[in-house]
Amino acid sequence: MTRTESSLFTGISALIQELKPENISVERKAVLKPLIDFIQSKASKNKEIRINFICTHNSRRSHLSQVWAQTMANHFKVNNVTCYSGGTEATALFPMAAETLQNSGFRIRKISEDQNPIYSIKYAENEHPIIGFSKKLDDEFNPKSEFAAIMTCSQADGGCPFIAGAEKRIPITFEDPKAFDNTPQQAEKYNERSIQIATELFFVFSQISL
Template sequence: MYQKLSKTIEQLQIQNINEERKSTLQPLIDFIQNKVNNGQEIHLNFICTHNSRRSHLSQIWAQAAANYFNIQNVHCYSGGTEETALFPKVAETLTNQGFNIVKISNESNPIYTIKIGENTSPIIGFSKKYDSPFNPSSDFAAIMTCSQADGGCPFIAGAEKRIPITFDDPKISDNTPEQSQVYAERSLQIASEMFYVFSMIKK
């Protein structure tokens, strides 16, 4: 794992997650633990409206947490109710926090590779619908990361479990002097919660 990313992880405030939020995260812990207990692959699809901000942050930090705690056979995905593009500020924020991110295509919906360490497989980041062929079609947990997607998608085809874990949208800070701070704080909140989830898994 990259040294800068390790330092970011060391500073996460997992102990500050309150009991109400832990209750919100418990169904995801239970889903992962059940898969681990049964020796099954773990597929997590983080879903938001545009697959541009919160769903990508959740996907990437969950994959990093699985790697950090050495939980095997975890495959994290993201999707939206519509396809847009990964918002550039998300890539910038994650780069500042220690990920190695490379844009490998330049169309309106660019594709990024996101690496946790020198010798880890890259996470592929781009905006797509939650039922894209790139994502799993069955036996996955659908984690709803925004209230719009949670309310607008009461049924996710193929999902074994549907888990609402919603986050405030950092988009509210776009075009303001606080943008960098808000994106950094939201990323670290999501990181803390994903690391809490995987820290609870017993191998």
């Protein structure tokens, strides 16, 4: 299998083909560079690559980032990548975030129905599903050491000056689609943010030399 030959679900592969990483600004590429460097340093030594995407509520941007990063690692055949997400507090994976991923071709199944539901999120037939639910960044589900902490919102970035166990702490912040909840633009804005995150993580993993 060549590096760009994908085993992803058809809808996800089609969406990836339409991404435009060439439109990422020079300034934004500079923001993404520390994550590229972290992944490359691990990949070059054939080491485990653990990435924990952190936001305040672990409900929207951190999940979108976790899912797209795991997907892009698969797409570009970067091995030994495990992506996580967490928050400064636990709430719930916001339903519109899950719906946005489903509309992008992910197969999503809710496997618990409590106030903080657990989702199975699959991006490929033969890959283990991503387990999506809201949790604090230091939850038992997340790594305790040897990971990069990616701060996806400015509140978490400012409120968490120290992340225990993190090898690197990298701010890559995204605007919150929550601002459009309960408005006619909600679905459009969640998709817009998801596409931005997908595009930037496509660029990140495309830069890794194997």
